[in-house]
Amino acid sequence: MLPMIQREITEKHGWATEEEVLDYYSIGQTTPGIIAINTATFIGYKKSGIAGALAATLGMVSPSLIIITALSSLIIAYRDNEYVTKALKGIQGAVVALVAVSIVKMGKKAFTAVSAYILGILGFLFLFVLKLPTYAIVLGTIIISLAYLFITTRGRR
Amino acid sequence: MIFLELFINFFFIGLISIGGGLSTIPLMTEILTSKGWMMQMEILDMIAVSEMTPGPIGINMATYAGNKTAGILGGVSATMGLIAPSIIIIVIVAHFYTKYRNNVYVNETMKIIRPVVTGMIAAVCAELAVISLFNIELFRETGLILRLFNPIPILIGVLVFIANYKFKVHPVILIVSSAVIGIILL
Numbered sequence: 034m035l036p037m038i039q040r041e042i043t044e045k046h047g048w049a050t051e052e053e054v055l056d057y058y059s060i061g062q063t064t065p066g067i068i069a070i071n072t073a074t075f076i077g078y079k080k081s082g083i084a085g086a087l088a089a090t091l092g093m094v095s096p097s098l099i100i101i102t103a104l105s106s107l108i109i110a111y112r113d114n115e116y117v118t119k120a121l122k123g124i125q126g127a128v129v130a131l132v133a134v135s136i137v138k139m140g141k142k143a144f145t146a147v148s149a150y151i152l153g154i155l156g157f158l159f160l161f162v163l164k165l166p167t168y169a170i171v172l173g174t175i176i177i178s179l180a181y182l183f184i185t186t187r188g189r190r
Numbered sequence: 191m192i193f194l195e196l197f198i199n200f201f202f203i204g205l206i207s208i209g210g211g212l213s214t215i216p217l218m219t220e221i222l223t224s225k226g227w228m229m230q231m232e233i234l235d236m237i238a239v240s241e242m243t244p245g246p247i248g249i250n251m252a253t254y255a256g257n258k259t260a261g262i263l264g265g266v267s268a269t270m271g272l273i274a275p276s277i278i279i280i281v282i283v284a285h286f287y288t289k290y291r292n293n294v295y296v297n298e299t300m301k302i303i304r305p306v307v308t309g310m311i312a313a314v315c316a317e318l319a320v321i322s323l324f325n326i327e328l329f330r331e332t333g334l335i336l337r338l339f340n341p342i343p344i345l346i347g348v349l350v351f352i353a354n355y356k357f358k359v360h361p362v363i364l365i366v367s368s369a370v371i372g373i374i375l376l
Contacts, residue, residue, distance in 0.1 A: 070246065070248075108239065
């Protein structure tokens with residue numbers, strides 16, 4: 034996604050420099066929500082305020098809205114068809130595999146130290162075994178890590 | 191009203207999903223199944239359609255889920271709900287973004303959240319694998335270990351993993367071929 038944004042925004046239209054786009058993208062990774070949407074909102078807002086943010090974001094979601102709406106109505110309409118059922122069954126194994134590939138890729142960025150592996154295993158167990166609510170795990174992680182950082186950085190001063 | 195309910199729930203998903211990639215999956219799955227908007231099998235359909243179409247996967251999934259729950263306007267409500275927190279937060283952050291980017295708390299917290307979220311996505315993936323690749327009910331009835339496995343979906347899964355991870359074959363090709371294999375063999 035990033036190379037395409039850079040090509041369109043920097044080279045074609047000159048709405049932001051390459052450095053700015055990289056900045057927006059790296060911030061988009063640390064704020065809640067979809068990274069591509071965060072980046073688009075950022076570029077739109079910097080270029081022309083709230084209206085720009087809305088325009089860029091709506092532009093970003095429009096293809097999804099159109100394509101998915103068409104495809105999903107088809108699938109929902111034909112869900113009980115024998116061939117569609119078989120096709121979807123065949124796809125299930127593929128989907129699990131594709132998600133697994135994404136997890137491995139995310140893991141390469143996330144698991145940078147032994148402590149990170151432990152955190153990953155904890156996240157897995159909290160959801161898979163303990164079935165804690167997702168929001169509780171995320172918010173709990175944020176609160177505990179902020180408290181930890183607050184104590185450790187204060188101790189250093 | 192269902193449209194407002196979709197908007198609010200997806201707003202919450204957008205607010206809690208940090209870390210990119212598939213980070214919307216755990217909360218979205220939890221909400222969709224607990225509200226009775228989708229069954230776990232349908233979650234797999236949703237991810238399949240979202241993987242093979244252009245656009246961010248989180249947005250595609252929201253549109254699909256909203257559509258499934260309440261038609262076209264449902265899809266629009268869910269999608270708008272998902273992006274609303276992004277717009278609000280980015281507009282605020284944009285005002286002090288150099289400070290935000292270099293903030294120790296933000297950067298260090300991300301290092302802690304990313305692995306946790308990755309583990310959570312793995313948990314959802316494991317749950318989906320259990321329902322699609324294994325046949326626990328048939329195993330309980332028959333007691334035969336071999337009955338526990340769904341051989342064709344497992345084989346498709348292994349092949350797709352290798353093809354995508356090692357040989358970078360595009361998801362569309364893999365999903366379409368899996369569908370064809372499903373029609374022929376299942």
